[in-house]
Amino acid sequence: xxxxxxxxxxxxxxxxxxxxxxxxxxxxxxxxxxxxxxxxxxxxxxxxxxxxxxxxxxxxxxxxxxxxxxxxxxxxxxxxxxxxxxxxxxxxxxxxxxxxxxxxxxxxxxxxxxxxxxxxxxxxxxxxxxxxxxxxxxxxxxxxxxxxxxxxxxxxxxxxxxxxxxxxxxxxxxxxxxxxxxxxxxxxxxxxxxxxxxxxxxxxxxxxxxxxxxxxxxxxxxxxxxxxxxxxxxxxxxxxxxxxxxxxxxxxxxxxxxxxxxxxxxxxxxxxxxxxxxxxxxxxxxxxxxxxxxxxxxxxxxxxxxxxxxxxxxxx
Amino acid sequence: xxxxxxxxxxxxxxxxxxxxxxxxxxxxxxxxxxxxxxxxxxxxxxxxxxxxxxxxxxxxxxxxxxxxxxxxxxxxxxxxxxxxxxxxxxxxxxxxxxxxxxxxxxxxxxxxxxxxxxxxxxxxxxxxxxxxxxxxxxxxxxxxxxxxxxxxxxxxxxxxxxxxxxxxxxxxxxxxxxxxxxxxxxxxxxxxxxxxxxxxxxxxxxxxxxxxxxxxxxxxxxxxxxxxxxxxxxxxxxxxxxxxxxxxxxxxxx
Numbered sequence: 256x257x258x259x260x261x262x263x264x265x266x267x268x269x270x271x272x273x274x275x276x277x278x279x280x281x282x283x284x285x286x287x288x289x290x291x292x293x294x295x296x297x298x299x300x301x302x303x304x305x306x307x308x309x310x311x312x313x314x315x316x317x318x319x320x321x322x323x324x325x326x327x328x329x330x331x332x333x334x335x336x337x338x339x340x341x342x343x344x345x346x347x348x349x350x351x352x353x354x355x356x357x358x359x360x361x362x363x364x365x366x367x368x369x370x371x372x373x374x375x376x377x378x379x380x381x382x383x384x385x386x387x388x389x390x391x392x393x394x395x396x397x398x399x400x401x402x403x404x405x406x407x408x409x410x411x412x413x414x415x416x417x418x419x420x421x422x423x424x425x426x427x428x429x430x431x432x433x434x435x436x437x438x439x440x441x442x443x444x445x446x447x448x449x450x451x452x453x454x455x456x457x458x459x460x461x462x463x464x465x466x467x468x469x470x471x472x473x474x475x476x477x478x479x480x481x482x483x484x485x486x487x488x489x490x491x492x493x494x495x496x497x498x499x500x501x502x503x504x505x506x507x508x509x510x511x512x513x514x515x516x517x518x519x520x521x522x523x524x525x526x527x528x529x530x531x532x533x534x535x536x537x538x539x540x541x542x543x544x545x546x547x548x549x550x551x552x553x554x555x556x557x558x559x560x561x562x563x564x565x566x567x568x569x570x571x
Numbered sequence: 572x573x574x575x576x577x578x579x580x581x582x583x584x585x586x587x588x589x590x591x592x593x594x595x596x597x598x599x600x601x602x603x604x605x606x607x608x609x610x611x612x613x614x615x616x617x618x619x620x621x622x623x624x625x626x627x628x629x630x631x632x633x634x635x636x637x638x639x640x641x642x643x644x645x646x647x648x649x650x651x652x653x654x655x656x657x658x659x660x661x662x663x664x665x666x667x668x669x670x671x672x673x674x675x676x677x678x679x680x681x682x683x684x685x686x687x688x689x690x691x692x693x694x695x696x697x698x699x700x701x702x703x704x705x706x707x708x709x710x711x712x713x714x715x716x717x718x719x720x721x722x723x724x725x726x727x728x729x730x731x732x733x734x735x736x737x738x739x740x741x742x743x744x745x746x747x748x749x750x751x752x753x754x755x756x757x758x759x760x761x762x763x764x765x766x767x768x769x770x771x772x773x774x775x776x777x778x779x780x781x782x783x784x785x786x787x788x789x790x791x792x793x794x795x796x797x798x799x800x801x802x803x804x805x806x807x808x809x810x811x812x813x814x815x816x817x818x819x820x821x822x823x824x825x
Contacts, residue, residue, distance in 0.1 A: 267731070322739065323712050348731050351690070352713030352748060355701035364666060364696035364786045380790065386692050387584040390597075393791040394695055401786075432710035432742035436726075441734030453824070477825070489612070490755045495734045502714075502730045502750070510824045517584065531822060533815060534801060540587055542795065549815060550801030557808035565809075565816040569825055 276412035279309040288374035308416030327356035346404035388542035453479025460515015500525035518543025572626040577687035580635040609688025615752035659778040667782035669702035689748035700748035713748030
């Protein structure tokens with residue numbers, strides 16, 4: 256029997272994350288293809304093992320602080336001792352640094368941005384999103400116990416199932432040089448974009464802060480709010496609370512209109528719950544058109560004023 | 572404080588990317604490269620720290636097309652030194668490049684902080700910051716959006732999801748993978764870059780030692796096979812906007 260497939264269980268404020276459960280679904284497929292067992296690695300609160308019943312077994316080390324340093328050291332130690340075939344790590348802000356550091360300590364690759372993983376004649380091959388979603392690479396590793404950073408949304412979440420068996424494991428951690436002190440909540444106030452029916456999302460293509468007015472006008476005509484992708488938040492043109500995607504909010508509007516957004520996976524991750532998605536972009540090959548229902552391949556500075564007027568005219 | 576910043580050039584994904592004849596790599600014949608966006612944020616964070624605390628910022632980068640312009644621009648923005656690593660093998664993976672860069676960085680110590688982008692668009696087999704931290708045996712944390720220094724530790728904010736951030740105390744020296752600087756990367760006029768080109772020099776070092784072999788194999792590089800594509804609304808901007816409004820009205824969204 257081949258050695259086991261592992262999933263690093265990610266926990267966030269007392270709960271196992273949805274991404275962990277998605278990785279368990281994927282991990283189960285891969286384990287099935289290679290005739291191996293599926294194990295979850297839970298570093299922290301043992302009571303959370305009850306949510307990980309989709310795994311055959313849970314390896315639990317309870318004394319690990321939620322810092323990338325501690326998680327990486329514990330994971331690397333367990334991998335060395337038990338030599339799994341592969342470790343699936345959530346490719347999220349929470350876990351990407353821990354996965355990368357554990358791989359560095361083990362001198363194995365951390366294969367990034369995987370949206371799929373399959374066993375091909377005994378070798379695992381990952382389908383990885385690169386260059387902001389413009390291309391994909393099929394990647395295999397030449398090492399044993401390779402770590403794979405798997406994107407959220409790769410599969411549906413596994414149901415918790417029956418209570419799994421839990422194996423307590425001991426890890427020895429180095430002196431902590433990275434210490435968690437506190438959480439900082441997003442500033443309250445302003446628009447709660449997670450509760451809006453209509454969202455106008457603005458990306459790098461908007462070019463300047465003055466041009467935000469175009470999006471505001473369209474949002475006003477449609478009765479919605481304006482949100483943005485990373486570059487617009489980085490520029491300070493919208494507050495952090497208006498960011499959609501990996502680092503920001505998960506939104507579920509009835510209508511989501513993207514202006515000048517390329518469609519990198521980090522952004523698309525946040526709009527899985529949107530009902531009708533529209534994209535306006537000058538690049539006909541932009542990945543955003545693969546994630547939209549309707550597309551307009553044109554300059555947003557021409558389309559948006561026309562759209563605002565057409566909406567006003569239609570609404571009377 | 573002494574800060575080292577590790578930069579790299581990546582393909583500009585605003586341009587069309589083509590796969591080379593081998594079906595496994597990027598066609599570089601017409602490729603336009605730009606500074607990795609997260610590295611630009613790492614540089615900005617370094618300059619902000621220098622402005623607050625004094626000290627020196629040294630930028631390190633592997634040789635690449637257009638790298639000289641990029642390095643002069645970093646000095647125009649406020650970096651004190653720029654070091655270019657030459658004679659490195661072509662087609663290195665992130666793991667291999669980090670192995671070389673880490674050795675150069677080790678030669679430039681002591682430093683309080685080593686900053687680089689949390690990730691790059693072309694990473695496939697690891698994250699530079701974590702790999703370099705492991706080589707240097709420095710503590711590391713990624714997805715960083717703010718750094719406050721002072722004393723033997725730095726207070727670092729890491730971004731989670733939903734706008735929540737975590738505050739961490741990090742013992743220095745450390746390596747940080749920067750997601751975003753506290754302010755947008757500053758703009759520097761071309762005239763200032765030109766002036767710096769006349770007064771400053773880029774230092775060069777030969778790639779030290781061996782980058783090792785790749786531990787991954789790219790079997791195929793291709794445009795994504797998509798299960799769905801948007802229904803494209805054609806015509807002039809006014810016509811496309813009109814069609815969209817009709818579709819939205821039909822769906823009861825107006």
